[in-house]
Amino acid sequence: MLTRIWNGRVSDVPRMSLRVSQPSEAPAAPATDWETATETVLVAASLHGEPGAFDVIVARHRRQVYQLCHRFVGNHEDASDLAQDVFVRAFRGLGGFRSSASLATWLYRIAVNVSLNRVAVKTPPLEAVDIREHADDSAEPADAALLRAERSTAVRAAIARLPRKQRATLILRVYHDLPHQEIADILGCSVGAVKANFFHALANLRKLLA
Amino acid sequence: MKHLAHADLVDWLDGALPRDRAAHVDGCARCRDEAQALRQVLEQARQIAVPEPSPLFWDHLSARVNEGVAAAPRHDLARTAWVNLRAPLLAAAALCLVVGLALLRVSAPSDEDTTAPARAAVHQPGAIGSTAGETLAADDGWSLVQLVADDVPLQTVQDAGLVAEPGSAERVALELSPREQAELALLLRQELKGSGL
Numbered sequence: 427m428l429t430r431i432w433n434g435r436v437s438d439v440p441r442m443s444l445r446v447s448q449p450s451e452a453p454a455a456p457a458t459d460w461e462t463a464t465e466t467v468l469v470a471a472s473l474h475g476e477p478g479a480f481d482v483i484v485a486r487h488r489r490q491v492y493q494l495c496h497r498f499v500g501n502h503e504d505a506s507d508l509a510q511d512v513f514v515r516a517f518r519g520l521g522g523f524r525s526s527a528s529l530a531t532w533l534y535r536i537a538v539n540v541s542l543n544r545v546a547v548k549t550p551p552l553e554a555v556d557i558r559e560h561a562d563d564s565a566e567p568a569d570a571a572l573l574r575a576e577r578s579t580a581v582r583a584a585i586a587r588l589p590r591k592q593r594a595t596l597i598l599r600v601y602h603d604l605p606h607q608e609i610a611d612i613l614g615c616s617v618g619a620v621k622a623n624f625f626h627a628l629a630n631l632r633k634l635l636a
Numbered sequence: 637m638k639h640l641a642h643a644d645l646v647d648w649l650d651g652a653l654p655r656d657r658a659a660h661v662d663g664c665a666r667c668r669d670e671a672q673a674l675r676q677v678l679e680q681a682r683q684i685a686v687p688e689p690s691p692l693f694w695d696h697l698s699a700r701v702n703e704g705v706a707a708a709p710r711h712d713l714a715r716t717a718w719v720n721l722r723a724p725l726l727a728a729a730a731l732c733l734v735v736g737l738a739l740l741r742v743s744a745p746s747d748e749d750t751t752a753p754a755r756a757a758v759h760q761p762g763a764i765g766s767t768a769g770e771t772l773a774a775d776d777g778w779s780l781v782q783l784v785a786d787d788v789p790l791q792t793v794q795d796a797g798l799v800a801e802p803g804s805a806e807r808v809a810l811e812l813s814p815r816e817q818a819e820l821a822l823l824l825r826q827e828l829k830g831s832g833l
């Protein structure tokens with residue numbers, strides 16, 4: 427089966443894939459074989475039902491996807507559900523993925539869409555900020571830590587009140603450090619629109635926090 | 637003096653503003669104040685961290701994804717291609733059949749006696765257009781449709797109101813007699829077989 431992947435779809439498969447392309451002669455490829463595979467190979471293998479290939483895609487991107495979802499919904503439970511949903515949707519839609527695009531960008535796009543859909547349906551509860559996370563090792567006074575926690579809660583609540591595109595742009599730019607062009611690809615808009623949304627997100631945040 | 641536009645301010649925050657425009661910020665109180673205010677709120681936003689889940693969570697998430705994937709339909713490149721092409725192919729096949737059958741109903745004489753010669757004619761070698769496939773050519777119904785339709789100008793068809801519109805296929809299919817429906821099913825099967833699907 428993988429021989430078809432090798433011949434028909436993937437020209438830059440690493441040598442290790444040649445070994446696993448003969449399942450009739452060798453046992454199933456161990457999971458470690460996929461660890462070094464390119465994303466194109468992993469996508470093609472996943473489409474052909476090769477066990478382990480999609481697991482590696484998940485393992486490579488789960489942290490970013492979970493954190494992105496968490497930025498939108500503000501709590502672990504919903505972020506966890508959404509992250510699962512993102513990968514299941516990605517698997518179902520893998521046939522539509524174009525290898526010319528970045529898999530990370532594609533996953534981000536799915537994550538943004540499912541997260542925005544979720545917050546449009548219901549406003550998830552923001553998790554309480556744990557003061558200990560804000561406590562400085564250099565013995566920050568308790569009142570200062572409390573103040574920082576309150577400020578943090580206010581900022582998170584303000585971000586949650588931003589319009590959809592502004593919120594998505596701010597999250598992708600500030601917390602995922604993505605370039606404007608990639609954000610434009612994810613959100614399906616121009617770089618100019620991304621910059622405008624980013625500016626207005628910050629300006630609105632400033633008003634909300636004033 | 638041209639003040640910084642929104643995009644300029646974003647570039648300034650990124651440190652990507654051209655030097656001459658960046659110099660403007662130093663000399664313009666309005667732009668400087670706005671830029672500093674944006675930088676301040678940006679710094680505030682950057683302080684917000686996502687709580688790190690338990691180290692065990694990641695494997696748990698992968699397991700949940702596996703469960704979801706196992707419940708999802710298995711993918712196949714050929715199947716994906718078929719799914720993408722299925723609707724237009726079936727629509728094209730249905731459109732051809734609907735137009736042909738509608739022509740048959742309008743043009744074919746109702747008298748069995750006058751139909752008989754026509755049916756006989758389609759069995760004559762050469763009576764059918766050479767473009768018809770062998771399989772379809774062997775089918776009387778399809779051959780008759782071709783025979784009749786070949787002599788009917790397109791304008792006549794349009795004048796008769798036989799223009800396919802959304803929903804036409806469904807309406808006509810519902811009006812067919814059981815025998816005609818059986819014939820339609822046969823022709824659809826042949827069409828699908830002929831297209832390699």
